Amino acid sequence: MKRRHFLELASASATAALLPTFAHAATPLKELRLDYAYYSPSSLVLRRFGWLEDEFKADGTNIKWVLSAGSNRALEYLNANSIDIGSSAGLAALLAKANGNPIRTPYIFSRPEWTALLVRKDSPIRNLADLKGKKVAATKGTDPYLFLLRALKTAGLKRSDIEHVSLQHADGRAALEQGKVDAWAGLDPHMAASELESNSRLIYRNVAFNTYGFLNVREEFLSSRPTEVARVIRAYEKARLWIISNPSEAAKILSEEAKVTLPVALLQIKLRSDFSQPLPTNEHIQALQTAAPILKEEGLVKPGTDLKAVIHALIDTRFSQPLISRG
Template sequence: MTSTSTRPGRVRRSLALLGALALATTLAACGGDGDAATSDSGKPVLRVGVQKDGIRAILKQAELLEDLPYEIEWSEFTAGPPIVEAASADQIDVAWVGSTPPIFGAAADADFKIVAAVVERDSHSDSVLVPEGSDIKSVEDLKGKKVAVGRGTSSHGMLIKALNRAGLGLDDIEVNYLAPADGLAAFTSGAVDAWVVWDPFVTQAIQEADAVEIAGGAPDDNGLQFEIASSKSLEETDTREMIVDFVDRVRQGFAWAVDNHEAWGKSWAEESGLPESTTTVVTENKKSDVGPVTDEIIDASQHLADLFTEAGELPTKIDFASIVEPGIVK
């Protein structure tokens, strides 16, 4: 897929917004003493980890946060890897992450489980971006180049798969492991030759910085993401029931968004400070379905994990199926 067909637009707005999108604003999280926390109103509290990913906006706009039998305590993170760490430390109960953070979490013996799959219908979560006018036209052209990517993120997974398809490995490029805000700065300053990142960063970089996508979507990206949960939270009966309810609300939210992506985009813009011209493009692209983690998903994820192990990026081989918790979503 090319940037002109999948991520259109050349809207000029402040690039500071993209940097702001990547900043962590981790909110206070309840400690994990084995019991569900209780709010001042007497309701139990569900601790939900988010990024600037539009999850709150989609649930709010779809009216799925009304009349909750519990209160939600939101904690915001820059990317998936610290979310997995927070779940492992029992600082959050449930969260949405990309395809790769659970793999790195499993390799680090993190104490969490995958409870549902979120699959984008266009199979396009991440993209390889280069500056306009770059002589890099394909993944093969990345050999010997400086490439920014977030370590352990879905973009890291997309990159290793794209390189593998091109007969290359991570050793054939100069990898700069950078968080989104730092990746943006390196990309726009010319400190790196390419940037591998996810939406909404992709769309905004194309709109604001004239970035060009040279790879994205199948076969290097399957649009796969996950809902994860703290193992301790799943073991606590009341919290597990809240997680089941919340994940079902996320499922309903994405189903609602299929026919209401513009309303979702507007709400996401209000929440995040991103231009509505960006968020409405992203929500159109992010039509997704939430469901159980199938054998096919496990096989694809195991293949990705094996690629990382073979590349020396993981300390040990993992068994992806062992981190899947069935029964949370039907």
């Protein structure tokens, strides 16, 4: 135990050394607030096994879990100081950051293919061009919504060419299957469930339009509590490696938590989630730089916003370097 404690302190010290302007907390943290989400299997594994509760037990720190139904909710909670750490899609995090949400991203929880455009099995819609004039559901401020905008552009369409219906992910699925909308920009596991259980059809897929899963931290919390953030990231690393070694067991946890069938969970975990790249790098910066123009074109950020600067202010490529497992 003494050796383990020494290694933990050494790792935290190495992290803090990378960020010399960060202050060290003088007192134990009373409560650590973070989200869990069905689109973030690592968060479900952490919550199920109580690894964070174990990690912070000696400090007397209470772990508070808050369910995020989508990136928009996670980012709202962060902006309102309701949670300290929250998970979202990368482009959604950039949109929030550009509009004043004080967050940074020191960790990538997955690279998913978690969104696509779906229609009902009997729909006459066959391609993106057919969406003109149609009702399309998507959760505003999330990756599926931004995916929809980018997808429309590839077909020469604009947002005004469709009737956008803003619904949370689960409600979007219901609206599609009930015939209340013509198409839906879905999110796993709801998207996978609609495919497997209702035979909904994917009319447009593009892995490159699915931005990464970002673990975001409030800037104030990161600056005042770097050691605690490092401990959370180490726990996420434990969950990531466990999922890689136990994908079927991870799918069972997702199935139980999200109340979806095991085949749906297996589709999300095994075929649509890549857990191999947890460290933010230039790859993630470049992915956002490629996606960023849609935010200006659709008027989602203020005119004159320097999105390149916002991206570099959002993605922290240094903090997690000493914390990432190397094989």
